[in-house]
Each structure stands twice: as C-alpha cells, then as structure tokens.
Amino acid sequence: MDKGFVMREGENGFERAMGILEMIYKLPDSLSEEDVEAAKNFVFPELQQTVIGLLELPADRELELFFFRLLLGVLKEAQNAQAEGKKLVFIPFTFPPEIFYSFDNIFPICTEIVGGLITNICYGQGERFWDYAMGMGLPDSLCSANTIGTMPFFMGPGLKADAIVYNSAGSCNPNAKIHAFASDYLGIPQFLLEKPVDESPRGRELFRQYLKRFIKELEEWSGSEMREERLREVMKKSYQAVELYNEFWELKKARPCPVPNIFSMTLLVLRSQLWGRQEAVDVMQKMVDMSKERLRKGEYTASEELARVYITYIYWLFDFYGYFTWMEKEGITILGDILAIHYFPEMDFSSKESMLEGLADITFDYPMTRQMGGESISMRWLDDIIYAAQDLGADACIFGGVHACKHTLGTAAYFRREMMKRTGLATLMLTGDVFDKRHTPMEMLQEEVKTFVDQVVARKKSQDKKKAKTAGE
Amino acid sequence: METTTTLSRETEIYNDYVKEWKDKGGKVVGYSCVATPVELIEAAGLLPYRIKALGNSDTELADGEMSLFNCSFCRACLQLGLDGTYDFLDGLIETNGCDHLRAMFENWQHRKKLDCFYYLKVPHFYRDDSLAYFEENLGLLKGLLEEKSSVKVTDEALDEAIHGWETVREKWRELSALRELDTPKVTGSEALALEIKGSSMLSGDFVAMLSRFIAERKDAVGTKPAARLMVCGPATDEVEWFEEIERLGAVVVADVLCFGSRAFVTAPPASDGSPLHRLAEAYLSSIFCPRMYKEYERRRDLIRETARRARVDGAIYLYNKFCDLHGVDSVIVRRDLEEAGIPVLVLEKEYSAKADIGRVKTRVQAFMERIGGVA
Numbered sequence: 057m058d059k060g061f062v063m064r065e066g067e068n069g070f071e072r073a074m075g076i077l078e079m080i081y082k083l084p085d086s087l088s089e090e091d092v093e094a095a096k097n098f099v100f101p102e103l104q105q106t107v108i109g110l111l112e113l114p115a116d117r118e119l120e121l122f123f124f125r126l127l128l129g130v131l132k133e134a135q136n137a138q139a140e141g142k143k144l145v146f147i148p149f150t151f152p153p154e155i156f157y158s159f160d161n162i163f164p165i166c167t168e169i170v171g172g173l174i175t176n177i178c179y180g181q182g183e184r185f186w187d188y189a190m191g192m193g194l195p196d197s198l199c200s201a202n203t204i205g206t207m208p209f210f211m212g213p214g215l216k217a218d219a220i221v222y223n224s225a226g227s228c229n230p231n232a233k234i235h236a237f238a239s240d241y242l243g244i245p246q247f248l249l250e251k252p253v254d255e256s257p258r259g260r261e262l263f264r265q266y267l268k269r270f271i272k273e274l275e276e277w278s279g280s281e282m283r284e285e286r287l288r289e290v291m292k293k294s295y296q297a298v299e300l301y302n303e304f305w306e307l308k309k310a311r312p313c314p315v316p317n318i319f320s321m322t323l324l325v326l327r328s329q330l331w332g333r334q335e336a337v338d339v340m341q342k343m344v345d346m347s348k349e350r351l352r353k354g355e356y357t358a359s360e361e362l363a364r365v366y367i368t369y370i371y372w373l374f375d376f377y378g379y380f381t382w383m384e385k386e387g388i389t390i391l392g393d394i395l396a397i398h399y400f401p402e403m404d405f406s407s408k409e410s411m412l413e414g415l416a417d418i419t420f421d422y423p424m425t426r427q428m429g430g431e432s433i434s435m436r437w438l439d440d441i442i443y444a445a446q447d448l449g450a451d452a453c454i455f456g457g458v459h460a461c462k463h464t465l466g467t468a469a470y471f472r473r474e475m476m477k478r479t480g481l482a483t484l485m486l487t488g489d490v491f492d493k494r495h496t497p498m499e500m501l502q503e504e505v506k507t508f509v510d511q512v513v514a515r516k517k518s519q520d521k522k523k524a525k526t527a528g529e
Numbered sequence: 530m531e532t533t534t535t536l537s538r539e540t541e542i543y544n545d546y547v548k549e550w551k552d553k554g555g556k557v558v559g560y561s562c563v564a565t566p567v568e569l570i571e572a573a574g575l576l577p578y579r580i581k582a583l584g585n586s587d588t589e590l591a592d593g594e595m596s597l598f599n600c601s602f603c604r605a606c607l608q609l610g611l612d613g614t615y616d617f618l619d620g621l622i623e624t625n626g627c628d629h630l631r632a633m634f635e636n637w638q639h640r641k642k643l644d645c646f647y648y649l650k651v652p653h654f655y656r657d658d659s660l661a662y663f664e665e666n667l668g669l670l671k672g673l674l675e676e677k678s679s680v681k682v683t684d685e686a687l688d689e690a691i692h693g694w695e696t697v698r699e700k701w702r703e704l705s706a707l708r709e710l711d712t713p714k715v716t717g718s719e720a721l722a723l724e725i726k727g728s729s730m731l732s733g734d735f736v737a738m739l740s741r742f743i744a745e746r747k748d749a750v751g752t753k754p755a756a757r758l759m760v761c762g763p764a765t766d767e768v769e770w771f772e773e774i775e776r777l778g779a780v781v782v783a784d785v786l787c788f789g790s791r792a793f794v795t796a797p798p799a800s801d802g803s804p805l806h807r808l809a810e811a812y813l814s815s816i817f818c819p820r821m822y823k824e825y826e827r828r829r830d831l832i833r834e835t836a837r838r839a840r841v842d843g844a845i846y847l848y849n850k851f852c853d854l855h856g857v858d859s860v861i862v863r864r865d866l867e868e869a870g871i872p873v874l875v876l877e878k879e880y881s882a883k884a885d886i887g888r889v890k891t892r893v894q895a896f897m898e899r900i901g902g903v904a
Contacts, residue, residue, distance in 0.1 A: 193863070195856030195877065197598065225653040225822045226625050233857040236822055240861055248822050250653050252662065253625050262662055269658070428628075431648065434635050462851065465596035466603075466632020470639055 069185070069208030070215040073174040074135065076103075077128050080121065087117055106176050109376025113357060113384065115316045115346055122342055123322055126335040131170065135215065137163035143218040143278050146209070146238065148202065148231055149324075149395070150224050150425045151249075152418055154294045154332030155271070158287040161280045165217065166328040167235075171205030172373055173325075175491050178208075182374055182491030185211070194237070199230040199460035201370070204491045206238045219277065221247040223419070227429030230460040247273055251420060251429040255436075264416040271412070284408040290332040291403060291411050297331060298400045300340035307347045308448050312361035313389040314351035317380040319343050321371060324395050358387035363513040366445040367393035368437075368471070368483060369457040369464055374491050378498035388509055391448040393456070395423045397440055434467035438474055445481060452513045453483040454505065458490055482516075484508040538768050539725050542583060542614050547729055550576050551617060556678060559615065561606070561634075561764075562624035563792045564651040564816050566667060566808050568690040570622075571731055572682045573674035578618065579728035581766040581788070582606045586881040594636040600629035600849050601880035602764065610637040620645030620677060622670070626820055627854055645677045653822050655813050664809035671805065687804040693732030694795075700739035701793040707743065708782050709839040712751030715742075717760065717781025718771035724788055725766050754780035756902025759841040759871075761785045761832055761862065762848040763818075763855050765880070770847070773886055774893055779902060783839035785832050791817055794831065819854040828858070829865050836871050843872040843900040845893065849880050872900050 076099075083095065092111045096104050110120040137144050142161045147153060149168040156164035175182040185207035186200060192210075194203065209215060222235035225248060232248075239246035249270045252259045275281050304323070308315050322343065330336040350356075365383075370393050372379050383390055399421040404410035420426065430436030445453060453475060457464050464471075472483045486504060489495035547557060557576045560567070567577040582605035591607035609615050610633075621643050623634035638646055650666050652659035671682050704723070707714040723742060727735035755778030760771070764787035771781055784790050795815040798807035817831050836844060844866055848855035856877070863873040874896040878885045 193860045193875070195853065195859075197851040197856060198853060226820070229628050229820070229853040232822065233819070233853055236825070237857050237861070240825065246823060248654065250659075250822075252652070253648070253650050258662075258665070262658070265658055432635060433631060434639070459598045460853065462596075462599055462628035462853070463632060466599045466629060467594075467635055468596065469594045470636060 068211055068215065069174040069178055070135075070170070073177040073208075074128070074131060076177050077124065077131075080124050080128060083121065085121065087111060087121070092117065100179055102179065102181050103177060105375045105377045109318065109378070109381050112377065112381060113316060113318075115350065115355075116318045116381070119316075119319065119322065119339075119342060119346060123325075123339045126339060127325065127330070130330060130333070130335060134163055134165050134170075138218070144215070145247075146206070146217045146220040146235070148222050148224060148235060149328040150228070150231065150422055151221065152331060152415070152422060153329055154290050155415060155419070157332040158282050158290045159274065159278060159280060160283065160286060162274065162278055164329075165215070167209070167238075168201045168205035169325050169328045171208050172201065172491060174208045175204050176373065176376070181493070182489075183494060186492050192241075194234075197230075197460055198234060199228070199458050200489050200491045200495075201458060202231045202234045206234055210238070210241060216242065217244055219245045219247060221249070223249040223251060223425060224429070225250050226253060227251065227425055228461075228463060230462075245277065247277075249419070251425055253429055253431055255431045259431075260417070260420060263420050264413060267416045267419060268412060282408075284411075287408060287411050288405055291405060291415070293334060293337060294332045295400070295403055297326070297336045297340045298398075300337065300344050301398065301400075303344050304340065304347070305448075307344065307351060308391055310351050311364075311449065312354075312356035313364065313391070314355065315343070315347045316350075316357070317384040317390040318376060319347070320390055320392055320396060321373065321376065321380060324371070324393075327395070327398070357384045360387050361389055362387035363451045363509045364389045364391055364449055365509075365513075366391045366441060366448065366450040366453050368441050368453045368455045368475075369394050369461060370490060372456055372488050372490050372498075372501070374489070374493045375498045378502065382498075382502055383505065386506065386509070388505065391450055392444060394427060394437070394441070397423055397444050399426070428463045433463050434470050434474075437464065437467070438471050438478075441471075442475065442479055445475075446479060450481060451517065452508070453481055454508075455483055455485045456488060459487065459495070482508075482512050484512075538722050539583060542581070542609060543617050544729065546726075546734070547576065547578065547617065556619040557617060558620040558622060558645070558674070559618040560622040560624070561630060562626040562651070563787055563795075563818070564624055564626070564812055565622055565649060566812050567732075568687060568694050568808055569667065569671055569674060569682065571693065572686040572690040573671070573678045574680040575620075575674060575678050576729070576731060579788075580606050580610075580615070581725060581728070582609060582881070583725075584767055584769065584881045585609060586883070591636075594640070595629075595632055598851055599632060600627075600851050601882070602849050603629040603633040605880055607633045607636055611640055618643070620647070620674075622646075623648045624651050626651075626818070627852070629851070645673065647673050651816070652813065653820065654824065655816075655821070660809060660813055663813050664806055667805055667809050684804050687808070690732065691798055691804060691808060693736070695797060696736050697727070697732050697739070698793045698795065698797075700736055700743065701790070703743050704739060705783070705790060707746055708780075710751055711840075712753050713780045713782055714746045714749050714751040716771070716775050717758075717784060718768050718775055720781075720784070721766075721771055721786075721789055722768045724792065725768065728788070728792075752780075754778065754782070754902075756780075756842045756897045756900060757782045757840060759783040759785070759832075759836050759839060759844040760789075761844060761846045762787075762859075763852055764788045765847065765849070767881060770886070770889070773890055774845070777890065777894060777897060779893070779897060783835050783841060785817070785835055787818065790835070819858040825858075825861065829862065832862060833866065833869055833871075836866065836869075841871060842902060843874065843896060845896070846873060846875045848877060850877050872896070 111117045147164045182204045185204045224231040401417045403414045427437040561580040570577040588604040590611040591604040798811040846859040
C-alpha cells in the first residue's frame with residue numbers, strides 16, 4: 057500500500073489518526089457481525105487487528121464504540137485548545153492528568169496514550185515512528201512506549217505542544233530522557249516533578265513541597281492560577297471515577313471474570329488521558345454496568361476460564377486482537393497490569409491545600425512511579441503485584457515489558473523467585489515490545505502463553521484438584 | 530613516552546593498598562557514583578573504594594539476576610560482588626545514579642545482605658529544596674558511618690578530609706594541563722590508570738601518587754599526536770580502550786568521563802556554613818552527568834570548554850550498550866559539538882568485550898582520517 061494513502065504531505069500522525077477515527081461517527085450504534093466484517097475489510101491489514109480487537113466480541117464492541125466517540129471528542133478539544141487560548145502540554149503516562157485539567161488554560165496530551173493510539177491506527181504502525189527515532193540517532197535500547205509515543209509529534213507539522221512535563225527521573229530513565237529530549241528537539245519548555253526515592257514521611261513531605269512548586273511553575277508559565285473551585289470540580293469528577301474503579305476491581309474477583317480483557321486497556325487510556333473529566337466517569341460507569349450484567353448472566357467468552365493471569369508489568373499494545381481478544385477466547389483472563397494498580401487516598405475536598413495534599417499522594421503512588429521510584433524497586437514492585445494477584449485470585453503471572461525496562465529487567469529474576477516462594481504463583485517471562493511487533497511477533501507470544509497455560513497453570517490446577525479430592529477421601 | 534614505575538595498570542580488585550589497609554584493621558566502604566562524598570567516608574576513618582570491574586568479562590552469576598538488556602559494566606561489577614571478590618568490603622553505599630546501577634545494588638544486597646548498607650538518595654536537580662534534602666541524607670550517612678566505625682566525625686575531621694580531596698582535584702588539574710600541551714606529556718590511558726588506582730586510596734596517598742607522577746613527567750619531552758581527541762561518556766575503567774585508541778597515533782588529551790576528569794570537577798566547597806552543608810552544596814552543584822535533569826546546558830558548556838581548552842581535533846562519545854542516559858545525551862552533545870566545529874564519533878560498545886576492540890579501532894581510524902589525523 058502506498059504510504060501516501062494514509063500520511064499525506066503536510067500532515068502529521070495525529071491529524072491522520074484523527075481522520076481515520078472520524079469514521080467511528082459514521083458507524084451505527086449497533087453493529088452486526090456483518091458490519092464488523094465489512095469494517096475490517098475496509099481498512100488495511102494492520103488496522104484490521106485493531107478493528108477486530110475492538111469490535112469482534114459483542115461486549116467490547118458496545119463499550120469501545122461508546123468510549124472512542126468520547127475520546128475523539130476530547131482529542132478534538134486538544135486540537136482546538138491553542139486556538140482557544142489554552143496551552144497544550146505533553147505528559148507521560150506516569151502522571152495524573154487531573155492536575156492539568158485543574159487549570160483553566162492548560163490541556164494535557166498523554167504522549168504514550170495518544171501517540172500509541174496513533175501508531176495503532178496509522179499505516180506502518182509503531183515501526184515507522186521507531187525507525188524515525190533511530191534515524192535521529194537515538195539509541196535502540198530506549199522504550200518504545202515513550203519513544204514511539206512522542207515521535208508522531210516530531211514528524212511533520214500539526215499538533216505542537218507548548219511545554220512538556222515528566223516525572224520519571226530516577227524511576228525510568230528512558231521515559232525521562234526522551235521527554236527531556238523532546239523538549240530540546242521541539243524547542244519547548246520542560247517541567248520536571250521529581251519523586252524522591254524515599255518512602256519515609258520525610259520523602260512524602262518533600263514530594264508535596266515539590267508538587268506545590270511544580271504547580272506554581274505551571275501557573276507562572278501559563279499565566280493563570282489553579283483555582284480552588286476548578287480543582288474541586290475536577291477532583292470530584294476524579295473521585296466519582298475512583299468509586300467506579302473500586303467497583304470495577306471488585307467485579308474482577310468473580311469467577312469466571314465478567315470483565316472483558318480489553319476493558320483493562322480502556323481503563324489505562326481513561327486514567328492516563330481522561331481522568332478528572334465527565335467522559336472518564338461515563339465510560340467507567342458503562343464498564344461497571346456491563347460487567348455486572350455479564351456477571352448476572354454468567355457470561356464468559358470461552359467455554360471455560362482456564363487461567364487468570366496478572367501481568368506483572370505492562371500490556372503489549374501493537375495488536376489489540378492478538379493480545380486481549382485472543383487470550384479471552386482461549387479462556388485466559390487478564391486481571392490487570394502494573395498500571396491498573398492505583399492507590400487513591402481519602403480525599404478532603406474542603407480546601408485547596410487539602411486537595412493538593414491528596415493529589416500529591418495520588419501522584420506519589422501513581423503506577424510505576426510508586427514501584428520503580430520506590431526505595432527498593434524489587435520490593436515495592438513485588439509487594440504490589442502480590443497484593444493485586446492475590447486479591448483478584450490470579451493463577452499465574454506473566455511478565456511483559458520492553459527491552460528498555462532496565463529497572464524491572466534488572467530485578468525480574470528476584471521478583472520471579474520471590475513470587476513463587478511467597479505465593480506459589482509461577483511467572484512466565486516474555487520478551488516483547490509494546491508497540492513494535494518486529495521485536496517478537498504476536499504469534500510467538502501467543503504460543504508461549506498457550507504453552508505456559510497448558511503445561512504450568514492447567515496442570516497445576518488439575519494436580520491441586522486431585523490433591524483436594526484425595527484429601528477429601 | 531615511558532611509563533613510570535608508579536603506573537603499572539591496576540589488575541587486582543583487592544589490591545595491595547587495600548590489603549595493607551585491611552591488615553592494619555582498617556575498614557573499607559564501597560561506592561559507585563561520583564555523587565558520593567568520599568570525604569565523609571574518609572573522615573570516619575574508613576577507606577572509600579570506588580566499585581570497578583577492571584575489565585572482568587565474566588558475568589555468569591550476575592546474568593542470573595540481571596538481564597542481558599542491563600549495562601554490562603554493572604553486571605560485571607555485580608558478578609564480582611556475588612562471586613566473593615568484593616567480600617573485603619565492610620559496607621556499601623547505593624546511589625540512584627541510573628536504573629542499571631540501582632538494580633545492581635538491589636541484587637547485591639538481596640544476595641549478600643550486607644550489614645552496613647546505605648542508600649544515598651541524590652536528587653535529580655540542583656535547587657534549594659533538593660539541596661536541603663541531600664544534606665539531610667548526608668547527615669544520615671554520616672550517622673551510619675560513625676556507628677560502624679565507632680569514630681565521631683567532627684567538623685574538624687570533615688574539614689581535613691575536604692581539604693585532602695580538594696588537593697587531589699588540584700593535582701588532577703595539574704595532570705590535565707600536562708595532557709593538554711601541544712606535545713602532551715601524559716596520555717589519556719595513563720590518566721585513566723591513575724584515576725583507577727587513586728579511586729581506592731585515601732586522599733593523601735592519592736595526592737602523593739599524582740605528585741610523583743607529575744614530577745617525573747614535568748620535564749619529559751612530549752610527542753606531537755596524530756590527532757588530539759577528547760572522550761566523553763559514562764564510567765569506564767577499561768584503560769585498554771584508551772591504549773588501543775592511542776596506539777593509532779592519537780592522544781586522548783582530554784576527557785569528560787565518570788571514571789576520569791568528570792570525577793574531579795566537584796566545585797570547591799564554599800567557605801561558610803557547616804562542613805556538611807558545604808559538602809552537600811559542592812557535590813550537588815557539580816554532578817555533570819546526564820542523570821541530572823534541566824541541566825543540559827551546564828553539561829554542554831563543560832564539554833565544550835574542555836574541548837576548547839585542550840584544542841581537540843575531534844571527540845568520541847563512548848558508552849556501553851543499553852545506557853539510556855548517555856545514549857540520549859550523545860545525540861544532542863554531538864549536535865552541539867559539531868555546531869561548534871568539533872567532529873564527533875559516537876560509539877556504543879559492550880563492557881570488556883574484546884571482540885568489540887577491532888570494530889572500534891576501525892571506526893576510530895576512519896574518524897581520524899576524517900578529521901585529518903593519520904592513523
């Protein structure tokens with residue numbers, strides 16, 4: 057296929073992806089199997105995996121159509137933000153977007169989420185953006201999530217941010233470095249919020265101080281104060297979604313799990329880009345309602361739930377169908393990944409000060425920041441995954457990361473041993489990439505997952521059953 | 530250029546100097562990052578020892594803990610920690626230098642469970658609030674060192690250690706001046722070898738070694754190099770890389786390396802305030818490492834100024850595979866140096882991979898041809 061078909065001269069990835077996403081508006085609310093087949097055949101092969109990943113299963117179809125329409129509306133707002141006098145800032149997926157929505161004149165774009173979406177939609181997917189980065193001389197050991205996530209904004213004219221912010225200095229070097237690099241390359245200011253690798257009260261106190269200073273810097277730069285009323289409004293919306301998040305978490309405990317796999321990916325996008333807005337509340341509400349309904353009806357996609365797995369690091373996102381849908385059809389439930397574990401403190405809405413303190417704690421304990429920026433990466437990571445895996449009743453764990461995740465890869469052996477020792481849960485170590493399928497093709501990952509489930513998880517479950525039966529006799 | 534008797538290349542991790550110190554009942558504290566104030570360790574009557582691997586290429590045990598996507602230098606150091614080579618250490622100080630380093634220390638501690646282990650939290654920017662926090666951390670480290678050494682670190686003792694290490698830095702500047710001459714009297718490989726030896730010495734002995742070396746070289750006749758090179762990058766203790774480059778006729782007349790000149794750019798502590806405060810300020814304001822954020826301009830200026838002072842013909846940015854900090858920085862450093870008229874060769878390599886030497890030599894030869902030096 058001619059590249060020009062999807063990326064025209066003078067157009068960048070963001071605009072192109074928006075153009076393709078516009079098609080969602082043209083689809084009817086209720087799609088038949090034939091409609092899905094037609095939609096699939098209408099697009100180029102790589103986009104087909106995205107389309108069927110979102111639309112093939114009836115529950116996914118209903119939710120994702122609803123969600124993408126809302127998301128598209130928000131992205132259009134981003135597109136028009138500067139014309140309306142707002143400042144557009146790039147943020148990483150380790151940062152709560154509600155901080156930025158609390159400003160009257162700042163609009164956040166999460167680079168990994170929006171950039172990732174673009175790569176999944178555009179021809180050539182993540183690879184073309186990765187190759188562009190390599191062409192700039194960047195090292196191939198960087199993280200594809202951040203590198204590919206920022207590249208669509210480097211290529212050609214189009215959406216240009218006014219500033220870039222990041223907070224992973226010292227917890228994820230590739231993430232922090234690529235965001236600092238983007239600041240230099242795009243010639244825009246950078247704002248850094250550092251999290252001290254210190255979990256003592258002093259560390260938290262210092263972080264609160266850092267956050268306030270960070271907000272002050274944003275206020276000075278943007279020329280507007282973070283108003284208490286607006287902050288309250290945003291935080292209330294945020295906590296409406298938090299309540300639904302808690303319900304969502306509880307629903308995942310049921311066997312078989314009533315929550316479709318792809319909802320986990322949807323949660324990630326909501327949290328990273330839309331939290332603090334009505335859209336996040338609406339989508340969370342729908343996910344909870346649909347899951348409850350599935351629970352009531354006892355619905356599960358496969359004939360049996362063979363395994364419930366917790367992803368110890370991150371999902372791979374270059375092929376929604378091959379990852380989320382395939383596992384679901386195979387009877388493998390994805391319970392979550394590290395980005396799904398949130399700690400929301402009790403929020404005191406009474407004053408700006410009290411809300412900022414709560415916001416500081418949310419940011420301090422934000423997924424990845426909390427673990428990789430912890431005093432001990434391995435211990436904090438292990439404790440949190442053990443909590444999630446046990447609370448949700450996982451049968452096994454799967455490590456998925458990127459070759460750039462030096463922090464986790466550097467302690468993964470310890471993690472795996474301790475996980476087995478403390479919980480009896482086996483961990484499958486997979487090497488792959490979030491957005492670049494050339495690293496390990498999806499078929500290979502599927503084969504490894506299937507073998508692991510068949511030979512380790514299913515066998516262990518059957519042995520446990522036998523043991524229980526013998527003990528009963 | 531003849532090498533002096535004082536300059537046999539270090540080959541032993543547990544070298545004679547350290548053995549002698551231990552035989553006398555002395556204790557040794559290991560550290561890895563130049564953000565660790567060695568003055569504090571010395572003032573507590575302990576010997577600071579900078580962790581190195583001295584070209585060790587065996588990483589079998591470390592590979593069981595860290596992945597092959599982790600820096601091979603950190604894996605090589607971990608290997609020596611796990612196989613018992615570093616068992617002479619009485620304590621270890623971790624720093625949050627980079628992801629690889631943190632993983633190295635965590636695995637080391639999980640396996641060895643050292644009784645004296647301290648995590649020195651070094652902020653990623655230099656600001657009043659980060660300085661205050663760093664000073665607090667140094668205070669905690671001081672307390673631990675006092676407890677383990679049973680020696681009270683008085684202000685006087687700390688001042689004395691500060692003075693001792695200031696003298697080391699002065700001597701290093703003298704040594705650097707001999708490297709930077711039109712006909713250098715000291716080569717890059719010799720300077721690196723000296724730094725590696727000195728990184729497991731007390732300041733007084735390090736000064737004495739540098740003084741002897743400088744005295745021997747001061748009146749020597751230097752050689753005009755085919756090319757004057759500067760090497761930038763992270764920590765490397767591989768003197769053989771420098772030797773190979775210099776065998777081609779070039780001289781590494783300057784460097785901005787972590788084992789190397791960057792370890793000596795710490796600002797002189799201010800004259801007012803407590804010694805601990807002055808030490809905190811001097812260190813935090815002088816970390817010219819890509820692990821510091823929003824400070825690129827300062828790093829760039831240091832590199833450009835070093836290149837200008839040494840009148841280099843070209844620069845080599847040399848770093849180990851998977852080093853994200855230097856990998857990303859190398860892109861903009863190259864751009865900025867080339868804009869300033871200094872050609873740059875970026876080289877990515879594995880630590881202690883002998884197989885890489887041939888490839889690297891070929892590229893350096895080609896680079897020398899490009900900049901007008903004949904290899």
